Amino acid sequence: MASPKRPCRRSVPPSARRAGCCVLACYNAMIPYLCPELPETQKVALHQAVRKPYVYTNVAVRNWKAFEKLGISDVSCPGAYYRSIMLDWGVSIGDYRCARTPDDPMVVHVSKAVVRPGLPARDQFRVGRQELLETSFESFERNTRDLLARVLSDGGFDPARDIAAITVNRWAHGYAYWPNPLTDPVYAEGQAPCEIGRQRFGRIAIANSDAASRALIDAAIDQAYRAVGELTS
Numbered sequence: 001m002a003s004p005k006r007p008c009r010r011s012v013p014p015s016a017r018r019a020g021c022c023v024l025a026c027y028n029a030m031i032p033y034l035c036p037e038l039p040e041t042q043k044v045a046l047h048q049a050v051r052k053p054y055v056y057t058n059v060a061v062r063n064w065k066a067f068e069k070l071g072i073s074d075v076s077c078p079g080a081y082y083r084s085i086m087l088d089w090g091v092s093i094g095d096y097r098c099a100r101t102p103d104d105p106m107v108v109h110v111s112k113a114v115v116r117p118g119l120p121a122r123d124q125f126r127v128g129r130q131e132l133l134e135t136s137f138e139s140f141e142r143n144t145r146d147l148l149a150r151v152l153s154d155g156g157f158d159p160a161r162d163i164a165a166i167t168v169n170r171w172a173h174g175y176a177y178w179p180n181p182l183t184d185p186v187y188a189e190g191q192a193p194c195e196i197g198r199q200r201f202g203r204i205a206i207a208n209s210d211a212a213s214r215a216l217i218d219a220a221i222d223q224a225y226r227a228v229g230e231l232t233s
Contacts, residue, residue, distance in 0.1 A: 021203040021231045025224060027051065027173055028197055028210035038201055045196035049210040050122040052113055053129040054174035057082070057144050059108040060165040066155030068102040075151055081143040083112040085151060105164070110144055113174070121180060129172050140168045175215035176208075198223070205230045 024031055029050065032043040067073060067087055074086035088107040090098040099106045114128035144166055145159040179192075187195075198211035205227035212219035 023205050023207050023227045025207040045193040048193035050125050050177055051173040052125050052175045053132045054113050054171040056169040057110040058167045061106050061108055061162050062164055063103050064106040065102045066152040066157035069155040080147055082110045082147055085110050132170050141166055176210045178215055200230045
């Protein structure tokens, strides 16, 4: 790799095989492995970007009469296997039209963060990630059917009859780490792990929501704008 002090080249001939500069907008904890020349303090900071694992299970149901009968569209389930049940958003695009009546097929989203309470947050995420990857589809399916039956049975829902399909989406590295003011230290300006980790290194700038330590799209956009600006200023 070129010296960290080498300026970014603003124009690169089409025939060139190397880019003038680069924005790493990936999972920030991977960057020390992609760029081992980084200073040790920056590597340590980047390794603090441990992401929260999630599981998003989508359930195709033949109709959503049970939701209408119960007068609900989403349910919070503290203490249950999943934490949230929600009807899909009604979005029509082009010739596609979303479900209009309770007789229409619908997608139900069932989700939770996979964590291990009682541990520091980053350790919760690490243990939860292992659990997420080791859990069989059959276990997810059984718990999905059981929870929907418990919540919706009074509305006439029958999992054996009404569920057409189930998909399980495992996000082993889901949401960017968001500091907890109750447990995380208060850092001086510029000294938070995300601020140290996102420092430019030669022709490399660092972005992604990890670089802001906020799991929101506006954070990712802001960090992309900052990273590009660092390379073009």
